Amino acid sequence: MRKVNIARGDRVVLHDINLQIRSGEHVVILGPNGCGKSSLILAMCCQIYPLVIPGMEVSIYGRSRWDLNELRRHFGVVAANISGNELPGERTAVTTGLDAVIAGFFGASSLWPNLLITDEMRVRAMESLTRLDATHLSTQFVGEMSAGERRRILIARALVHRPRQLLLDEPSNALDLAAQRELRQTMRRLMDEGTGLILVTHHLGDIPPEIDRVILMSAGRIVADGPREELLTEACLSELFNAPIRIGCDEEWLHSW
Secondary structure, rough: EEEEEEEOEEEEEEEOOOOOOOOOOOEEEEEEOOOOHHHHHHHHHHOOOOOOOOOOOOOOOOOOOHHHHHHHEEEEEEOOOOOOOOOOHHHOOOOOOOHHHHHHHHHHHHHHEEOOOOOOHHHHHHHHHHOOOOOOHHOOOOOOHHHHHHHHHHHHHOOOOOEEEEEEEEOOOOOOOOHHHHHHHHHHHHHHOOOEEEEOOOOOOOOOOOOOOEEEEEEEEEEEEEEEHOOOOOOHHHHHHHOOOOOOEOOOOEEEO
């Protein structure tokens, strides 16, 4: 991205974004609520578009134009809100975990009669669940799952295309402590397997030790971009969040208060 500005309605929410991320890179985007983190993720996968101004440029895998169905195969995106339309709920209570993952091939919330489901899709959906140690959810109804279980189904849907890059937006929202631990183990396992990860969060405890590049955002701007040892400090985070921040370390994981 070069000279990218994004408007939501009549308000500009991202200002003069200049950013380059390598395929397969592990990156965290950190900042307070409302700083533009989620809008940046949406811009990365062409769900929202920048204002056209002189010098503006967006290139994804070397291309400036994409068919969105084709682009979806390269990015796996898990949004922050798991109570919205990403997964079927009470209205489609008979949708199983496996069907919800297969529906990810079509960008649909559930399997509808007009969709052509192949044996390969079913195999790859089970492979995706296996990567997350979630095969036990394949026959469980989505409407009966816990928040942590639905999060695992969402990640499995995002992985079903075997994307080059996984984008997680506030992944620990609504998760209890046990589910947060499972999620963090899942992120580490996926990175070990070679999946690129762009993690959006405002929780220091969500950041796996394997992520070594940190992007700090404030008021719709990137205010710092560099190695974790330079930016995940008490001084940097206290300035970013406009509050006194203390950082501790539990084995390899950081935590803050």
